[in-house]
Amino acid sequence: MFKEYINDAWLPILRHNQLDSFEALWELNKDDWFEPPNYRRGGWSGVIRTRIALPEGGKVGVFIKRQENHFFRSWRNLFRLTATFEREFRNILNFRKLGVPTLEPIYYCQKMVDGKLRAIVVTRELEGYQPFDAPCYRPIGQLGTSRRGQLIAQVAKTLRHMHDARLQHNCLYLKHIFVREAVGGAIDVRLIDLEKAKWRPIRSIISTRDLYSLYRCADGWSRTDRLRFFLAYRGEDHLSVESKxxxxGIVKRLLDKKRRL
Incomplete structure (x- = not known):
């Protein structure tokens, strides 16, 4: 269990803002919510966004997620209370360790306070990034052919890298894929919301599950766009027998879902 984690590169910045303790981060802008608290099962979880000062001048945006009495149980923690944020934080560290682009972790800690389990996760804001379901990308067919092809290729490459590492996102929607387009045309992709991510041994199961979720929420994507994405994901110019x-399998799941609605 993580008692406390502080990113060494961020420790001077947190100290400069007097935010290098659990208590200070818990009280900061306590009622200024970016995402209002979600109350369930006797606990709550919410997010604030703020900008903190850099020692050399200027400011940087960070997200501070706080929760109270939100637990999860697994075979690893049958006999202890563990905050759901710990699972998300472990996944952030694991994704970064395996070279899968995601958030930059700054701080994590969980504590029992007055008999309640509290947890905090702090990450750097993805400044200059847009979720892949932002209005500027909807419908994707509105984009120029070259730009659309580059975006699809880079997102597909990132997802392939995640699946090659045997990591399944488990909640892979367009809003959880963040994209930044540089002036020169370079594209950077980051994956967020890793609370449900897990390692699984069989790659085919991983890809089918995640791509089904992605296609199900890909409003405005034509059949051609979806095919181009799948070809880019598979690294092929034409569908191989295995790719078909x-x-x-993905299309069958989508059709079955529609029939049930």
Whole structure:
């Protein structure tokens, strides 16, 4: 269990703002919510966004997520209370360790306070990034052919890298894929909301589950866009026999979902 984690590169910045303790981060802008608290099962979880000063001047944006009495249980923690944020934080560290682009962690800690389990996760704001379901990307067919192709290719490459590492996102929607387009045309992709992510041994199961979720929420994507994405994901110019089998499996799940609605 993580008692407390502080990113060494960020410690001077937190100290400069007198935010290098659990208590200070818990009280900061306590009622100024970016995402109002979500109350359930006797606990709550919420997010604030703020900008903190840099020692050399200027400011940087950070997100501070706070929760109270939100737990999860697994075979690893049957006999102790563990905040759901710990699972998300472990996944952030693991994704970064495996070279899968995600958030930059700054701080994590969980504590029992007055008989209640509290947890805090602090990450750097993805400044200059947009979620892949932002209005500027909807519908994706509105984009120029070259730009659309580059975006699709880079997102597909990032997801392939995640799946090659046997990591399943488990909640892979366009809003959890953040994109930044540089002036020169370079594209950077980051994956967020890793609370449900997990390692699984069989890559085909991983890709089918995640790509099904992605396609299900990809409003405005034409059949051609979805095919181009899948080809980029598979690294192919034309669908191989194995790719056709995988794609049929995803399409079948989508059709079955529609019939149930």
């Amino acid at each position: 089998k995988r794609l049929r």
